[in-house]
Amino acid sequence: MRATATVAMAAMAVTFPGTTAALAGGDFELGRAKSLQCVACHGERGMTPNPMFPHLAGQNAAYLEVQLEHFRTGQRYNAIMTPVAEALTREDIEDLATYFSSVGPLADAP
Numbered sequence: 479m480r481a482t483a484t485v486a487m488a489a490m491a492v493t494f495p496g497t498t499a500a501l502a503g504g505d506f507e508l509g510r511a512k513s514l515q516c517v518a519c520h521g522e523r524g525m526t527p528n529p530m531f532p533h534l535a536g537q538n539a540a541y542l543e544v545q546l547e548h549f550r551t552g553q554r555y556n557a558i559m560t561p562v563a564e565a566l567t568r569e570d571i572e573d574l575a576t577y578f579s580s581v582g583p584l585a586d587a588p
């Protein structure tokens with residue numbers, strides 16, 4: 479059992495580098511403050527009426543972190559989003575992922 483879990487964790491670390499340490503990581507309030515720079519495209523609290531932009535509210539935190547890291551490092555490219563992500567630090571990404579994963583139509587968070 480123990481060996482199986484270790485292998486699974488190692489596989490996750492390879493598939494999603496950086497996420498294992500960050501799952502509990504971010505600060506909701508800092509994330510909320512930092513999210514103001516995302517509102518123009520992703521909407522208030524991560525819900526946008528504009529179909530050009532994806533909703534972020536309620537998305538899984540690990541997924542958000544991986545996507546932001548991929549934009550930042552160039553593994554995922556988008557002419558609009560890449561420059562935004564390049565300006566973020568690792569800590570910003572954790573705070574933003576914590577914030578956006580905690581808000582949304584199904585969440586209790588303010």
Ligand code: HEC
Pocket residue numbers: 512513515516517518519520530531532534542545546555556558559562574
């Ligand atoms: C100027 C507009 C703009 C701003 C500002 C912006 N984004 Fe984006 N974002 C986009 C676009 C466009 C996409 C879709 C990219 C694609 O199609 O690959 C996107 C995609 C994303 C994704 C991937 C979503 C998914 O479902 O895969 C995340 C995560 C994200 N943005 C986070 C943020 C965060 C956090 C901020 C604020 C720090 C931010 N964005 C600011 C335009 C923007």
